[in-house]
């Protein structure tokens with residue numbers, strides 16, 4: 001057995017794999033295969049995927065690649081939980097990029113993104129104060145961002161908004177990559193965030209968790 005096929009026998013604990021509409025990035029609206037990995041070492045106040053903290057089953061990379069292939073879609077998002085906790089996520093992303101997929105990675109922004117395959121588009125959260133986890137932000141990641149990547153602020157109130165705006169300016173984030181501002185679903189009114197962005201002439205992308213408007217917000221696998 002050669003080393004490439006050896007790597008395919010490595011396993012990852014998978015919470016779910018499903019096909020849906022990408023709802024939370026500049027790819028929003030496109031059909032996409034989601035691979036949700038188990039485990040997260042944050043506990044955001046607004047977390048909507050607590051079921052991914054522990055639930056899941058081990059699958060080989062080969063099984064995961066096969067399941068992805070069956071959907072006949074060229075866009076794949078690796079998400080969680082926090083997908084960078086399991087080290088075998090790195091060969092999975094490389095295998096997917098080698099196979100010609102456009103690969104998105106959604107990460108909480110508290111772990112180093114340096115080892116991610118450079119073909120992967122990294123969507124990096126910067127956790128705002130109301131998440132309860134803003135002291136965990138791995139600020140060194142900002143220097144690694146390229147125009148392939150995206151930064152996302154999930155905003156729960158006016159304090160979060162002002163905090164995100166200050167970070168945007170401090171690090172000139174707009175010069176690095178697209179910047180997404182999203183309201184916490186059910187907590188901050190969409191209209192309020194949209195109006196604040198317009199009043200301040202902020203060069204950011206307002207976005208909603210699109211899947212929560214298409215299907216019931218608590219529905220899994222969408």
Ligand code: SF4
Pocket residue numbers: 040041042043044046047048049050080081082108
């Ligand atoms: S990083 Fe994501 S999965 Fe982890 S607690 Fe926060 S919202 Fe939930």
